[in-house]
Amino acid sequence: MSSSTTHPSRAAASSGAAKRGKTQMTARGAGMLACGVLLTVLGVGLATPVLVHIGVVVTCAVTVAWIWVLLAVDSFLRAFPHARRVVTPHPLTAGGPGSVSVVIESTRARRKRWVSSVADRLDIREQAAAELTGGIGTKATVMREPGRLELSYALHPARRGRWPLGPSLVRSADPFGMFVSSTPVGQPQLVPVWPAVVDLSATAGALMGHADRIVLGARTPSPDDASLRDYREGDDLRRVHWPSTARRGTMLVRSDERAGRRPATVIIDLPREPAALERTISAAASIAVSVLDSGHPVRLLGAGLHAQSSRHLGEHGTAAARFHLLNETVDLVAPATRAAASAQLITAAMLAADEATQGEVTVAIVEPLERAALDALAPLGDAGRAWALVRADGILGDDARFTVKSLRRSGWRAMTVRAQDDLAELWTRILTAGDIE
Structure with missing residues (x-):
C-alpha cells in the first residue's frame, strides 16, 4: 500500500x-x-x-x-x-x-x-x-x-x-x-x-502599566491607586478613596473589577496587498493576545469583524477569550477599496471613543490615513493612552510619516513599521520611546 x-x-x-x-x-x-x-x-x-x-x-x-x-x-x-x-x-x-x-x-x-x-x-x-x-x-x-x-x-x-x-x-x-x-x-x-502570533508577553504588562501611570500622574502607583478612577457624577460617595483624593487633589473612587483590570482595544486597518494584510493581522493578534495574557480584557475593532467583536474578551477567563479572539481573525479579508477601509476605520474609532474616556487603552495598526480618518482617531489620544503602528512600505513612506506626525500632535504615541521590522523589537521601542520613528 x-x-x-x-x-x-x-x-x-x-x-x-x-x-x-x-x-x-x-x-x-x-x-x-x-x-x-x-x-x-x-x-x-x-x-x-x-x-x-x-x-x-x-x-x-x-x-x-x-x-x-x-x-x-x-x-x-x-x-x-x-x-x-x-x-x-x-x-x-x-x-x-x-x-x-x-x-x-x-x-x-x-x-x-x-x-x-x-x-x-x-x-x-x-x-x-x-x-x-x-x-x-x-x-x-x-x-x-x-x-x-x-x-x-x-x-x-x-x-x-x-x-x-x-x-x-x-x-x-x-x-x-x-x-x-x-x-x-x-x-x-x-x-x-x-495567524502567526509573536510573543509580546514581556511588554504587555508595560503597556497597561504605562497607561495606569498616565492616569494617576505617578511613575510608580501604589496598590490602592492601581484600582482607582476619577469620580463621576452619580458615583456612591462611600466608594471615595480619601487618602488618594487628598494626595492628588482630585476626587477618586474605588473602581469595579473590570476597571481594576484596565481594558484595551486593538483597531485594525486592513491593507489590500495580501502579504501586508497577513502581517497586519498577525501584529494585531499578537498585541491583543499579549494583553489577554497579562490579565486584561481586550477587543478587536475594524474591517470585517463581526458586530459581537465590539465586546471585550477576557473578563471571564483567558483561554476561552484567546480562542475566540484568534477565531475572529481567520475569515478577515482585504477591503474592496481604500475608501471602504477608511469608512470602516472611522466606525471603529467611534466605537473605541466611547470607552477611551473611561480609561481604556487603544492600539491601532493602520495604513497611511486620510484627513477624515485622522480626525476620527484624534480624540482617542487626548488621555495619552493610545499607541499606533503605521505601515510605511515602499512608496507609503512619506504618507506614513505624515500620519505619524498627525497622530502625535493628537496625543498618540506613533511609529512607522516596515515589512522587514521585527515586531517584538518595534513594540518595545514604541512603549519606551514613542517619539522615535
Whole structure:
C-alpha cells in the first residue's frame, strides 16, 4: 500500500456521482479495446472467423475489467463507508506544525478475512490544500489492522484562513490494469488556520502599566491607586478613596473589577496587498493576545469583524477569550477599496471613543490615513493612552510619516513599521520611546 497527499481545489464535490469516484481507462485498456475492435472488423472484412473470435474475446476482456472495477468500488464502499479525520492541533497556526490522522474502518466485522485482504491491496491518497502543506507533497504513514486503516501525516500551514482537507482517495484497478478508479472516502472539511502570533508577553504588562501611570500622574502607583478612577457624577460617595483624593487633589473612587483590570482595544486597518494584510493581522493578534495574557480584557475593532467583536474578551477567563479572539481573525479579508477601509476605520474609532474616556487603552495598526480618518482617531489620544503602528512600505513612506506626525500632535504615541521590522523589537521601542520613528 502506498499513500501521498494531493492538493484539491477549494470546493470539493460531495454528490452521489462524486461519491462513486471517477473510473478511467488506462493506456493499456485503450490499446486492448482498439485491438479488439480492429481484429473484429478485420475478421469480418476478411471473412476470417479466427480473427473475429480473438477480437470479440479481447473486447469482452476490456468489458469484464470495467465491470470488475465497478464491483470492486461498490464492495469497497460497502466495507469502508466512512473515514474519521482528526487534526491536531485544532485550529492550526500559520507557521506552526500540525498533524492529521485519518482512520478508515470496516463495518463488516464478520468478514474480517476478506476485508483484510482488500485493505492490504489499497492505494490510498489524502487530499490537502497547498496552504496546509506548505505547497509540498506530504509523505504519509499507513498502519494496517484487520478491517482498519490509519493514515498519518504532517501539516505545515503557511497561511491564515480556512482550507480544504480531504476527502481521502482510494485507488482501485482491475488485475490487468485496464481501468483505474479513484474513490473518495469520507467528507471534506475546512480546517481553520490562525495567524502567526509573536510573543509580546514581556511588554504587555508595560503597556497597561504605562497607561495606569498616565492616569494617576505617578511613575510608580501604589496598590490602592492601581484600582482607582476619577469620580463621576452619580458615583456612591462611600466608594471615595480619601487618602488618594487628598494626595492628588482630585476626587477618586474605588473602581469595579473590570476597571481594576484596565481594558484595551486593538483597531485594525486592513491593507489590500495580501502579504501586508497577513502581517497586519498577525501584529494585531499578537498585541491583543499579549494583553489577554497579562490579565486584561481586550477587543478587536475594524474591517470585517463581526458586530459581537465590539465586546471585550477576557473578563471571564483567558483561554476561552484567546480562542475566540484568534477565531475572529481567520475569515478577515482585504477591503474592496481604500475608501471602504477608511469608512470602516472611522466606525471603529467611534466605537473605541466611547470607552477611551473611561480609561481604556487603544492600539491601532493602520495604513497611511486620510484627513477624515485622522480626525476620527484624534480624540482617542487626548488621555495619552493610545499607541499606533503605521505601515510605511515602499512608496507609503512619506504618507506614513505624515500620519505619524498627525497622530502625535493628537496625543498618540506613533511609529512607522516596515515589512522587514521585527515586531517584538518595534513594540518595545514604541512603549519606551514613542517619539522615535
